[in-house]
Amino acid sequence: MGIVFSDNPLFENWGRPLRLESNIIGLELVSGELPDTLSGCWFRAGPDWQYPSGRDDDIFIDGEGMVHRFKFENGGVSYRSRWVRTARFQAQEKAGRALFGKYRNRYTSDPSVAHISMGAANTNAIFHDGKLFALKEDDLPYELDPDTLETLGRYDHKGVVKSVCMSAHPKIDTVEDKLLTYAYQAKGDATNDIVYYEFNGDGALDNEIWFEMPFPGMVHDFSVTPHYAIFPIFPMITDLERIKQGGDFYAYYPDENMHVAIVPRRGTAKDVKWFKGPAWSAGHMLNAFEKDDCVNLDLCLYEGSCFTFLKTDKGEPTAFCPPILSRLTFNMKQHGDEFARRPIMPVPCEMPRTDDRYQGYPISHGFVIAYRGQDGTSALGKVDMSTGEMKVWSPGPRSSIHEPQFVPRAPDSPEGDGWLLVIVNRLDENHSDLAIVDANDIEAGPVALFSLPMRVRSTFHGTWVPAETIATGHHAMRRML
Numbered sequence: 001m002g003i004v005f006s007d008n009p010l011f012e013n014w015g016r017p018l019r020l021e022s023n024i025i026g027l028e029l030v031s032g033e034l035p036d037t038l039s040g041c042w043f044r045a046g047p048d049w050q051y052p053s054g055r056d057d058d059i060f061i062d063g064e065g066m067v068h069r070f071k072f073e074n075g076g077v078s079y080r081s082r083w084v085r086t087a088r089f090q091a092q093e094k095a096g097r098a099l100f101g102k103y104r105n106r107y108t109s110d111p112s113v114a115h116i117s118m119g120a121a122n123t124n125a126i127f128h129d130g131k132l133f134a135l136k137e138d139d140l141p142y143e144l145d146p147d148t149l150e151t152l153g154r155y156d157h158k159g160v161v162k163s164v165c166m167s168a169h170p171k172i173d174t175v176e177d178k179l180l181t182y183a184y185q186a187k188g189d190a191t192n193d194i195v196y197y198e199f200n201g202d203g204a205l206d207n208e209i210w211f212e213m214p215f216p217g218m219v220h221d222f223s224v225t226p227h228y229a230i231f232p233i234f235p236m237i238t239d240l241e242r243i244k245q246g247g248d249f250y251a252y253y254p255d256e257n258m259h260v261a262i263v264p265r266r267g268t269a270k271d272v273k274w275f276k277g278p279a280w281s282a283g284h285m286l287n288a289f290e291k292d293d294c295v296n297l298d299l300c301l302y303e304g305s306c307f308t309f310l311k312t313d314k315g316e317p318t319a320f321c322p323p324i325l326s327r328l329t330f331n332m333k334q335h336g337d338e339f340a341r342r343p344i345m346p347v348p349c350e351m352p353r354t355d356d357r358y359q360g361y362p363i364s365h366g367f368v369i370a371y372r373g374q375d376g377t378s379a380l381g382k383v384d385m386s387t388g389e390m391k392v393w394s395p396g397p398r399s400s401i402h403e404p405q406f407v408p409r410a411p412d413s414p415e416g417d418g419w420l421l422v423i424v425n426r427l428d429e430n431h432s433d434l435a436i437v438d439a440n441d442i443e444a445g446p447v448a449l450f451s452l453p454m455r456v457r458s459t460f461h462g463t464w465v466p467a468e469t470i471a472t473g474h475h476a477m478r479r480m481l
Ligand SMILES: [Fe+2]
Pocket: 123, 169, 220, 221, 283, 284, 460, 461
């Protein structure tokens, strides 16, 4: 029996499974010149499909983790990709077929793998304490060798974490050399528990705060400021009975509320301040910052479900609504639980990123994927956070981009002064490019453009790691406040 993927549109055209581990020494330079200060690695993670599932309900956020690395050294760029050899991947490789069920629903898996985590390590790649990790929020991290991308195994943070999983959206404080992270549904599927963790630069646990959310919702991303950790909890809820019956892991509950927990980073569960709003949702936060008595959270906000593949709690389809970059303002001194919302920029955008040295502080600019067209095209956007004005670089017709990565020009350069790394999908030509754009002048287009001979099929999130950090194991950026 051969490999046959279903006729799910997910597997057509650009989405066709690639299933390829690559090693390209020296990418072809198409135009421009690589800035000579760029030295380090850009690690990214995304999904691909090891085997066909045999079902027709696969979704784009599922699939086995593939880690990608663009290595900048000696004036050139090399590319490598490797599967993350999770327990799930290895079990399927041994069987020669898919064994795991629909997205995050272990009750739909083959009974032979009932004891094995479904974690696919397909969402993000981060670097901390000299270690490279591939992350997905339903499992603990997988550690990889940063040089070979070989999988070293599941990582439990030196045995100190009690949660069964870890978020794929931690924040690395590259100035204080800290890992700020969390887990939700932290005691297992459909549990209400959230735990916030801070690890120091040597990987030791500095702080741990457990608290409970009002329902087992989705908490895909969070944000931090110097004094607070901010957890938006959206009404995309896991019902254990539903998943036991083979249903979807999340359903969208339009009659529920979104909740926001603001947790003092040195507090306890009793210090959490709660806010409540409509049944909005978001996948991704841009940034948060404190001002006067308020905490501000900037995020790509949907006035409904952020995933159109979700059904409501009554089994109805969810409506499409555009993600609008918005600011939520929470007054920490008020008695009520309401908060204010204002749109920052009207153009729909997603995968927001910043100069990450300034996460938690007021920033001047955000970087986004903008203009997602019906034909799959998109562009790089740079949003002025004070005016809402957006500057754009479009990679051209029938082209789309992955989440951008900001790289400071120097460890102590001003906020936003640096480069943007962007993977470009050439949809008709069936290959990818790597664009390096000056963040100070994105409309000028790439200062250097490299070409890959094949697709980088899909990546969600990633991290730039300077060569010095890989060598020392420590982040040593500067924040000019
Ligand atoms: Fe994400």
